[in-house]
Amino acid sequence: MAVIPCAEMMPIYGRIDLQQKRGARSKLLDETSYETVKRDLRPAAITAIPNRVYDLYMSRLAEDGMFFYPFYKVKMTNGFMHNEVPAKLDDPSSFTSGCITKEIEVAKELKRLYGIYRNKDSSKKTTKDADKKIGELLGYPDCCCEFYSHLENYDPVYESALGGDHSFFNSELYCLNSDPALFQHLRYFGINIIPWFPCSYSCKESRRRSEVWFNVMKSLNLQLAEEILNLLKKPSTWDLYNGQVLITHEDFLGYVTSYFPKVRKVVHFNQGDIK
Numbered sequence: 001m002a003v004i005p006c007a008e009m010m011p012i013y014g015r016i017d018l019q020q021k022r023g024a025r026s027k028l029l030d031e032t033s034y035e036t037v038k039r040d041l042r043p044a045a046i047t048a049i050p051n052r053v054y055d056l057y058m059s060r061l062a063e064d065g066m067f068f069y070p071f072y073k074v075k076m077t078n079g080f081m082h083n084e085v086p087a088k089l090d091d092p093s094s095f096t097s098g099c100i101t102k103e104i105e106v107a108k109e110l111k112r113l114y115g116i117y118r119n120k121d122s123s124k125k126t127t128k129d130a131d132k133k134i135g136e137l138l139g140y141p142d143c144c145c146e147f148y149s150h151l152e153n154y155d156p157v158y159e160s161a162l163g164g165d166h167s168f169f170n171s172e173l174y175c176l177n178s179d180p181a182l183f184q185h186l187r188y189f190g191i192n193i194i195p196w197f198p199c200s201y202s203c204k205e206s207r208r209r210s211e212v213w214f215n216v217m218k219s220l221n222l223q224l225a226e227e228i229l230n231l232l233k234k235p236s237t238w239d240l241y242n243g244q245v246l247i248t249h250e251d252f253l254g255y256v257t258s259y260f261p262k263v264r265k266v267v268h269f270n271q272g273d274i275k
């Protein structure tokens with residue numbers, strides 16, 4: 001590990017609630033993911049269950065007509081992680097990563113595809129194909145699965161912005177005609193609606209599905225769901241360089257560890273055309 005993972009937010013004066021509700025936002029996103037499978041809106045969801053609540057989680061799934069199919073154990077880490085760290089079987093603080101679903105064939109297929117995806121000896125094409133099929137089984141749009149499968153190993157906030165209407169000013173990208181419900185650049189703090197990277201922030205199919213997700217979210221916690229969308233609608237800038245992301249939002253500053261692109265990548269959201 002090159003750096004210790006970190007995802008910190010510093011709200012402006014008077015917005016301490018943004019930090020206080022961080023756990024609640026993440027919980028709402030997890031619950032929305034769970035509900036979309038329970039309500040037959042998609043075949044499966046990937047989840048990581050902490051060992052200490054494993055039994056409780058299994059009971060809840062059974063009562064809801066679903067089951068958990070385990071893939072592998074991962075270590076518990078602080079901050080926002082792009083890469084999972086494998087854990088020993090007897091590590092009491094580990095998570096079990098796997099899928100929740102109602103269909104055993106879907107579960108088996110996802111586990112098989114994850115095996116290919118995580119195997120370092122798989123060819124690039126095989127890995128891409130597996131990645132694409134995983135996205136489809138998780139209910140993500142075909143166009144976005146295709147887009148994601150061609151990406152290299154980095155945070156694709158910039159690439160999603162490049163996929164849609166945009167303009168450049170001083171090498172910085174301005175995202176235009178976009179739908180805030182599709183944004184992923186604040187997800188480190190539990191501020192996002194959909195869990196996939198859209199092929200563009202105006203992708204039609206993502207917009208359609210994001211409405212379904214947002215309705216589920218609202219049915220679970222109307223006030224918090226609307227707060228998340230309102231935060232996504234405010235002007236913000238995502239600035240990645242040298243493994244560090246700096247987020248400047250109207251209500252907070254954010255610092256996140258990330259990948260190491262060779263060039264600086266900057267995206268401005270909700271700031272209109274600079275002309």
Ligand SMILES: [Zn+2]
Nearest residue numbers: 143144199203
């Ligand atoms: Zn798409």
